[in-house]
Amino acid sequence: MNIGIIGAGHMAQAVGSLAIRAGHRVMMSNSRGPQSLSGLRDAMGCETGSVADAAGFADIAFAAIPLQAWRAIPAAPLEGKVVLNPQNYFPQFGRIPELERGELTTAELLARHLPKSNVIKILNAILVEDIVPDARPTGAADRRALPVAGDDLGAKKTAIEFLDQIGYDAVDAGMLVEGWKFERRRPVYCVPLNTAMLAEMLTVTTPDAFMPEGHWRYQRGIRA
Numbered sequence: 001m002n003i004g005i006i007g008a009g010h011m012a013q014a015v016g017s018l019a020i021r022a023g024h025r026v027m028m029s030n031s032r033g034p035q036s037l038s039g040l041r042d043a044m045g046c047e048t049g050s051v052a053d054a055a056g057f058a059d060i061a062f063a064a065i066p067l068q069a070w071r072a073i074p075a076a077p078l079e080g081k082v083v084l085n086p087q088n089y090f091p092q093f094g095r096i097p098e099l100e101r102g103e104l105t106t107a108e109l110l111a112r113h114l115p116k117s118n119v120i121k122i123l124n125a126i127l128v129e130d131i132v133p134d135a136r137p138t139g140a141a142d143r144r145a146l147p148v149a150g151d152d153l154g155a156k157k158t159a160i161e162f163l164d165q166i167g168y169d170a171v172d173a174g175m176l177v178e179g180w181k182f183e184r185r186r187p188v189y190c191v192p193l194n195t196a197m198l199a200e201m202l203t204v205t206t207p208d209a210f211m212p213e214g215h216w217r218y219q220r221g222i223r224a
């Protein structure tokens with residue numbers, strides 16, 4: 001499949017390299033244009049283009065830019081497509097009132113901007129530096145699971161299959177409105193967990209369950 005990545009930074013490169021390894025074609029993009037990405041193209045073996053090019057290229061799009069730049073993600077070329085959303089909210093880069101008030105999850109914010117796309121919350125609850133080293137083949141005993149949320153079941157299935165291809169199990173956390181369960185500072189955020197552990201922790205996560213920033217450093221999970 002064609003994976004069109006909006007962004008060319010740490011997340012784009014980690015997920016893009018695993019997607020290429022899994023046999024997908026990848027196009028990277030950024031705000032500065034493809035001429036700024038020639039080194040990355042040569043190093044990774046990816047294609048490069050404008051943001052609109054990457055969105056048009058995509059069978060699956062990966063929105064790997066800061067959350068506060070969500071309006072730069074083009075709606076028209078993404079209509080009818082699966083859009084993977086790993087974006088986390090860091091208020092120090094710009095407060096977003098709907099998120100502050102808890103009226104929307106981060107994925108619902110993007111879904112509101114892309115009403116004709118199928119937005120899936122995925123790959124946000126893992127540190128970027130863990131993405132390549134923690135990837136494992138299907139069925140590996142120490143395989144890590146990641147939470148996924150989405151409103152469209154077909155799109156969620158596509159996203160979960162992609163996650164499997166790049167090295168991870170998935171736990172379905174429900175619809176986009178339930179995506180708060182694995183956003184920043186939630187108990188499962190960035191903690192390496194297997195499927196059973198992740199499913200159990202998501203089940204017991206309540207709206208008032210917030211952890212200190214950086215809590216994952218002290219959680220043992222499947223690295224116990």
Ligand SMILES: NC(=O)c1ccc[n+]([C@@H]2O[C@H](COP(=O)([O-])OP(=O)(O)OC[C@H]3O[C@@H](n4cnc5c(N)ncnc54)[C@H](OP(=O)(O)O)[C@@H]3O)[C@@H](O)[C@H]2O)c1
Pocket residue numbers: 006007008009010011012029030031032051063064065066067069072086087088089123124125126127128129
């Ligand atoms: N880092 C992590 O551990 C981690 C983990 C999970 C999820 N995430 C999420 O993943 C997303 C990307 O994080 P990252 O760590 O990869 O950030 P990053 O390394 O800073 O990369 C951000 C990329 O977005 C591009 N970009 C910024 N504004 C843009 C715009 N308006 N239009 C097009 N491209 C734009 C940047 O390129 P230009 O500035 O050149 O345009 C850059 O290539 C964030 O939403 C973050 O919350 C990060």
